[in-house]
Amino acid sequence: MRIHKSGVKSVEFFTSYMQLVLKANITSVENLEKYMAQHFFQNDLSSLGPITLSNFKQALQIIIRDEE
Numbered sequence: 001m002r003i004h005k006s007g008v009k010s011v012e013f014f015t016s017y018m019q020l021v022l023k024a025n026i027t028s029v030e031n032l033e034k035y036m037a038q039h040f041f042q043n044d045l046s047s048l049g050p051i052t053l054s055n056f057k058q059a060l061q062i063i064i065r066d067e068e
Contacts, residue, residue: 009052014059022063029067033060 017040018032026032036056037043045053 009048009055011055011058011062014056015062018059018063029064032063036060 018036021035022029022032026035037045041047041056045056
């Protein structure tokens, strides 16, 4: 999936994106954060700014909570 790197990504964006990743590629939530860091952020979590990073972390917590 092609993602434009401009603009702030919302919590809803990350939640939806990570749910798709879990269904398509990743079999566990434990590997999801590592996958996102490598493939979405190119191993630099701060590359898209502090608001996007905060929204990513919030979305990850939602995904983790929903998987329990």
